[in-house]
Amino acid sequence: MTAARLSTSLGDGGSVRIVGTGLLGTSIGLALRALGLDVILANRSPAALRLAIDYGAGRPAADGDAPALVIVAVSPDSTADLVAAELDAHPQALVTDVASVKAGILADLLARGADTSRYLGSHPMAGRERGGAISARADIFLGRPWVIAPHALSTAAQERILEDLALDLGSTPVRLGPDEHDRGVALVSHVPQVVSSLLAARLLGGSDAVPALAGQGLRDTTRIAASDPELWIQILGANAGPVAEVLEAFRDELDGVLQALAAPNAPGAPTRLAGMLTRGNQGVARIPGKHGSDARYASLVVQVADEPGELARLLTEIGEEGVNMEDLRLEHSPGAPIGFAEIAVLPEVASTLGDALLARGWQLSGGTS
The missing domain is CATH 3.40.50.720 (NAD(P)-binding Rossmann-like Domain)
Structure with a gap:
């Protein structure tokens, strides 16, 4: 620059x-x-x-x-x-x-x-x-x-x-404009903080065995729950109206899910749950860039031993193959002997990279997507 x-x-x-x-x-x-x-x-x-x-x-x-x-x-x-x-x-x-x-x-x-x-x-x-x-x-x-x-x-x-x-x-x-900005960040930033914090709070109390089961889904959805409470009290108070509006709609959707779960086999319940999940698919597809469900990228899931230097070796060998890594996500449970590295690459190089990593002795999980 x-x-x-x-x-x-x-x-x-x-x-x-x-x-x-x-x-x-x-x-x-x-x-x-x-x-x-x-x-x-x-x-x-x-x-x-x-x-x-x-x-x-x-x-x-x-x-x-x-x-x-x-x-x-x-x-x-x-x-x-x-x-x-x-x-x-x-x-x-x-x-x-x-x-x-x-x-x-x-x-x-x-x-x-x-x-x-x-x-x-x-x-x-x-x-x-x-x-x-x-x-x-x-x-x-x-x-x-x-x-x-x-x-x-x-x-x-x-x-x-x-x-x-x-x-x-x-x-x-x-x-x-200022008002449009505040309504926008309520949806994409402020409400996610509230939802993440509420979900993370469900982990309090009870046996330590339950949090130990956590996979990447829980880690992804609770990551921002570690944010500074003092700062977020100010942010939520300053943007209370737009945040409350989004949360009220969220509450109404959640009430519908609860009704479906109260009688999951009743007529209409499976359709309501399917509709909720499908709208979620459609919503995440609107998130721009590689961190949404952008179809421009394919992913390879590689098993990585929980040993010093193994992740660095994987990234080095991807570079040696001449492939640009678009994104990286890690999943590793405490005490597990292996972790999983999800590598996002352009679709046209995914198969070639997968073959090259297999030839180098890496194990892939679930193929490419």
Whole structure:
């Protein structure tokens, strides 16, 4: 990547100020510094600020700083306050934020009379289960959507600046109004967190033998249940209406499933269950890219011994065969002598790769799909 886009749109010597040095703020700083931009960091916690600076995400503020772009990367309940403060402190700058809700922040700024003609909200759809600068990575934005949320007072020129930011960090810019954004993330991000947490909570109590039975399905559906509760209380509270709307529809569907399970052999019950599962198939098929049920990829399931270096050897030998691995999923139960690596590749190379791995002594499970 080059920094030509953002450097050009900000003008010669234009610097970027990042307020908040948690996961997203530090990750943005690392990525922009790698592209040669001047990045100024600020945080209310001196220790958190020193850590991000030590990681190389930017420098501390200095007298005379005049950033062209300010990125507020703090928790949702603090975002409007800090956006308003940054608009006042830097009257020449475009101010954006990366909070996971947009409509409420804009409404708050309008209510307090902030200069929203220089504010344009955004939201990179990227993150990790653990927060803080210690978890930051410059590459977490690669291939991820970056929402830009225009409003009545924002301009096309401001949108281009944030588009250049997203493109330089490897993201795909997506324009959505604040309300549309909040309804969208309720479905694709906020409700999945609730459902994942509720499912994971069912594992509490009882014998340790039951969680030990867990396969990849449970791990996939509960992975995000490890997220920070304090942050998610804020997110869910800030987007309560759209989240509740999705959950109410989910509840109605679940009630139908419960009715079918109460008498699974009754007329109509099998059809209701089949319909639920079929709609799930259709829904997951709409998820773009290799992590949905994209038919562009085939998968090989390879048995991997639970020994040091075996997975690395498999990946090395796939590379030696000249095959690009599109995705990798691992399944391994504690104490099991083997695990399973599901390798996603282009369909035209799946058979050849399977034969090559068999010739190298690997065992395949279930063929290709």
